[in-house]
Amino acid sequence: MATISIDGKNLEFEERLTILEAAKALRIKVPSLCHNEHLSPYGGCRICLVEAATRAVPKRSRLVPACSAPAEDGMLITTDSQRVQDSRRFIIELLLSRCPESQIIRDMAAQMGVDPDGRNLDVVGQYLLQRAPSQEATNCILCGLCVRVCQQIPERYALSLKERGIHRKVTPPFEKVAESCIGCGSCAYVCPTKTITIEEV
Amino acid sequence: MKLKPEDIRSIREKSASVSAIRRGEGAAEKKMDLLVCAGTGCVSNHSLKVKSSLIAEIEKHELQNRINVVTTGCNGFCANGPIVVVKPDDIFYQLLTPEDIPQLVEEHFLGGRPVERLMYRPGEGEAPIPKMASIPFFGKQQLIALANRGIVDPERIEEYIALGGYQALVKALTEMSREQVIEEIKTSGLRGRGGAGFPTGKKWEFCKNATVASAEGEAAKYIICNADEGDPGAFMDRSIVESDPYALLEGMLIGAYAIGATHGFIYIRAEYPLALERLTQALEQAREYGLLGEQILGTDFSFDITVSKGAGAFVCGEETSLIASLEGKLPEPRVRPPYPAQSGYMGKPTNINNVETWANVPHIINRGAEWFSSFGTDTSKGTKVFSLVGKVNNTGLVEVPMGITMREIVFEIGGGIPGGKKFKAVQTGGPSGGCIPESLLDTPVDYESLVQAGSIMGSGGMIVMDEDNCMVEVARYFISFTQQESCGKCTPCREGTWHMLNILEDISAGRGQEGDIELLEKMAQHIKETALCGLGNTAPNPVLTTIRYFRDEYEAHIRDKRCPAGVCKALITYSIDPVNCTGCTACAKNCPVACISGERKKTHVIDQDRCIKCGMCYSVCNFDAVRVE
Numbered sequence: 001m002a003t004i005s006i007d008g009k010n011l012e013f014e015e016r017l018t019i020l021e022a023a024k025a026l027r028i029k030v031p032s033l034c035h036n037e038h039l040s041p042y043g044g045c046r047i048c049l050v051e052a053a054t055r056a057v058p059k060r061s062r063l064v065p066a067c068s069a070p071a072e073d074g075m076l077i078t079t080d081s082q083r084v085q086d087s088r089r090f091i092i093e094l095l096l097s098r099c100p101e102s103q104i105i106r107d108m109a110a111q112m113g114v115d116p117d118g119r120n121l122d123v124v125g126q127y128l129l130q131r132a133p134s135q136e137a138t139n140c141i142l143c144g145l146c147v148r149v150c151q152q153i154p155e156r157y158a159l160s161l162k163e164r165g166i167h168r169k170v171t172p173p174f175e176k177v178a179e180s181c182i183g184c185g186s187c188a189y190v191c192p193t194k195t196i197t198i199e200e201v
Numbered sequence: 202m203k204l205k206p207e208d209i210r211s212i213r214e215k216s217a218s219v220s221a222i223r224r225g226e227g228a229a230e231k232k233m234d235l236l237v238c239a240g241t242g243c244v245s246n247h248s249l250k251v252k253s254s255l256i257a258e259i260e261k262h263e264l265q266n267r268i269n270v271v272t273t274g275c276n277g278f279c280a281n282g283p284i285v286v287v288k289p290d291d292i293f294y295q296l297l298t299p300e301d302i303p304q305l306v307e308e309h310f311l312g313g314r315p316v317e318r319l320m321y322r323p324g325e326g327e328a329p330i331p332k333m334a335s336i337p338f339f340g341k342q343q344l345i346a347l348a349n350r351g352i353v354d355p356e357r358i359e360e361y362i363a364l365g366g367y368q369a370l371v372k373a374l375t376e377m378s379r380e381q382v383i384e385e386i387k388t389s390g391l392r393g394r395g396g397a398g399f400p401t402g403k404k405w406e407f408c409k410n411a412t413v414a415s416a417e418g419e420a421a422k423y424i425i426c427n428a429d430e431g432d433p434g435a436f437m438d439r440s441i442v443e444s445d446p447y448a449l450l451e452g453m454l455i456g457a458y459a460i461g462a463t464h465g466f467i468y469i470r471a472e473y474p475l476a477l478e479r480l481t482q483a484l485e486q487a488r489e490y491g492l493l494g495e496q497i498l499g500t501d502f503s504f505d506i507t508v509s510k511g512a513g514a515f516v517c518g519e520e521t522s523l524i525a526s527l528e529g530k531l532p533e534p535r536v537r538p539p540y541p542a543q544s545g546y547m548g549k550p551t552n553i554n555n556v557e558t559w560a561n562v563p564h565i566i567n568r569g570a571e572w573f574s575s576f577g578t579d580t581s582k583g584t585k586v587f588s589l590v591g592k593v594n595n596t597g598l599v600e601v602p603m604g605i606t607m608r609e610i611v612f613e614i615g616g617g618i619p620g621g622k623k624f625k626a627v628q629t630g631g632p633s634g635g636c637i638p639e640s641l642l643d644t645p646v647d648y649e650s651l652v653q654a655g656s657i658m659g660s661g662g663m664i665v666m667d668e669d670n671c672m673v674e675v676a677r678y679f680i681s682f683t684q685q686e687s688c689g690k691c692t693p694c695r696e697g698t699w700h701m702l703n704i705l706e707d708i709s710a711g712r713g714q715e716g717d718i719e720l721l722e723k724m725a726q727h728i729k730e731t732a733l734c735g736l737g738n739t740a741p742n743p744v745l746t747t748i749r750y751f752r753d754e755y756e757a758h759i760r761d762k763r764c765p766a767g768v769c770k771a772l773i774t775y776s777i778d779p780v781n782c783t784g785c786t787a788c789a790k791n792c793p794v795a796c797i798s799g800e801r802k803k804t805h806v807i808d809q810d811r812c813i814k815c816g817m818c819y820s821v822c823n824f825d826a827v828r829v830e
Binding site: 041042043044045046047049063064065068069070083086087090091094095097098122123124127128132133141142144160161163164165166167168 | 514516531535536538539684685686687688689690691692693695696697698699700703704716719720723724727730731732733
């Protein structure tokens with residue numbers, strides 16, 4: 001039997017599970033955006049970062065994404081340390097700078113103590129929410145959930161990610177209406193920012 | 202013909218004269234080998250024309266029985282190519298053109314008088330240095346991974362065997378257990394040469410001991426050679442593949458035997474055509490000789506290699522992205538653990554090492570862990586290959602013992618800075634590394650010291666910069682590289698590096714604001730802490746080190762709207778000094794926008810409104826009359 005400790009609460013486990021699943025079992029809330037329990041873990045949005053140390057070396061810790069990092073015996077996890085909060089705030093500020101109109105991102109920011117309009121923030125937050133150049137208007141946070149659901153549930157591969165860096169976007173193959181799309185609506189269903197809508201044709 | 206262990210020995214014994222000549226022995230036989238460098242650098246300087254002209258002249262004088270022309274991989278001294286080295290005498294000829302060859306053949310090979318005009322000189326007017334080994338560029342080098350560079354024909358497996366090749370494989374397969382091989386690598390202290398420096402033996406052991414939860418049992422394990430070299434200015438791995446592909450194959454064969462892998466992959470950039478050609482040829486020859494395939498060297502060990510071409514995405518140098526790309530998926534990193542040793546290619550235990558790491562392996566098995574660990578420092582054993590580029594006299598490929606100082610590399614091997622300019626910094630580790638300033642030039646080259654200096658060992662790119670390089674521009678360049686190459690999967694790398702790039706562009710354009718340095722530092726720390734893979738974790742390093750060591754340059758850009766190195770276009774003006782201007786009209790003739798006016802023999806003037814700050818006038822002026830401010 002292995003034991004993981006999250007915010008001081010212990011969970012004994014035998015089967016493979018992620019830190020996020022362990023936290024859920026202990027009724028500890030860890031925010032997530034690119035995660036869906038029915039799909040393969042991604043670790044991309046970084047909003048679920050938690051601080052991980054081990055019982056053997058409790059002083060040395062690193063940040064790991066709870067959604068995809070496996071729970072290991074002897075792990076000591078902290079989900080709300082200053083380091084975790086600072087990192088999550090940075091991530092939500094980046095997402096807010098990208099998608100200032102997204103109500104879901106704005107609400108999540110407010111919960112983390114980040115004013116969506118950039119007031120009372122440190123130098124990074126002020127830059128990201130007030131001074132940074134605006135991007136093409138979108139609510140897509142590139143979490144890749146729509147792509148994964150389409151590949152893994154109806155197995156239609158009607159969506160993919162294209163380009164690198166800031167130019168990355170979600171698109172059907174060759175940017176044409178995908179012939180493989182069956183209109184199941186899974187992509188719209190899993191989209192955390194409700195960016196995908198279904199149209200009757 | 203499928204070789205047996207005894208065949209390797211007999212090939213070697215039969216060609217003992219070849220190896221003697223190449224190693225500089227056997228002068229009495231009057232036979233000579235002319236080693237023509239055919240690395241990418243020399244080939245692009247027409248070394249193949251030099252070679253055909255050598256062959257033609259030698260045939261004309263009927264010297265072909267005594268003189269043998271051999272094409273080799275990269276000699277290393279790329280700045281002075283095309284290069285021909287005459288063995289066994291070790292005479293080094295440089296900067297050759299086909300027109301030089303008739304004189305060379307007549308005077309040296311017929312007359313016995315080496316041609317001084319074509320030799321290396323340390324400085325203008327100084328005496329030539331005839332022997333390659335006496336040239337300072339080669340003096341401080343220690344060759345292990347590049348042991349055969351410039352002396353083996355990379356397209357002939359027989360030559361590799363003649364020079365001692367595949368002895369290590371025979372030794373491993375016939376005299377050593379798998380555990381003994383791993384123990385030897387562990388004892389040698391070899392660490393990953395891709396940059397991160399993880400102990401190689403340990404990595405192999407993890408993969409060997411990984412339990413496979415599949416019906417195929419232990420058979421399904423893979424090894425990969427990471428030849429996706431992508432750092433700007435780096436060409437170590439390309440040169441190893443071009444100059445000694447067999448060493449890489451032998452290293453992989455030994456690793457596969459130790460780990461228990463049945464198949465290997467070499468993931469190499471498609472934009473390395475010469476390396477690919479030589480690699481493919483080396484694999485075919487190895488298969489023909491029974492050194493790849495079923496029952497290698499007549500033993501129970503079977504192993505083969507597939508070459509996979511990368512389309513040029515920097516992120517594929519990251520091991521989990523590389524594996525995704527090999528599997529035909531979008532090249533994106535994934536969260537580790539599980540590490541590839543547990544779950545790699547197709548979910549099977551996989552061991553990845555880079556080219557240079559693999560190329561060290563045969564030498565360690567041949568000469569022993571103790572010999573290998575006699576080079577280097579306490580924690581960094583052996584040697585490291587660097588591509589020395591930028592503002593340095595002796596551009597080229599060097600292999601040096603770990604622990605050597607940056608100063609020795611830049612000033613002794615590299616011959617210092619051209620044009621009497623002042624050294625400013627050396628950038629190691631590519632876009633993941635940092636800039637090391639003059640005050641830290643005595644830093645020893647080892648994994649830990651470079652990290653302490655804010656940089657990393659990296660895979661071996663070393664870019665030298667002088668007083669004309671603007672460090673804000675250097676930081677901007679590297680962050681624009683990582684932003685373009687960021688796969689875009691994780692938020693901090695995709696969005697964060699873009700914001701850092703914007704801030705740096707503002708600073709270069711004179712739009713920097715008070716507090717921007719602190720903003721960059723904070724954002725950099727956040728990205729390092731939160732990014733998914735090594736690309737994002739290290740992307741801010743060039744910004745952080747340039748701020749750490751050259752803060753005054755940032756401040757000059759932000760506060761005084763001045764670029765001290767005269768690089769950032771928005772912050773400089775070109776003007777003509779009437780005292781020095783002779784009215785030669787060179788600047789006016791070369792100005793691409795014709796914004797320089799003035800009559801012959803009279804002072805010229807630049808129209809500031811139309812000047813595009815291309816610097817052409819500055820480069821063409823012979824009278825030091827163009828000022829940059």
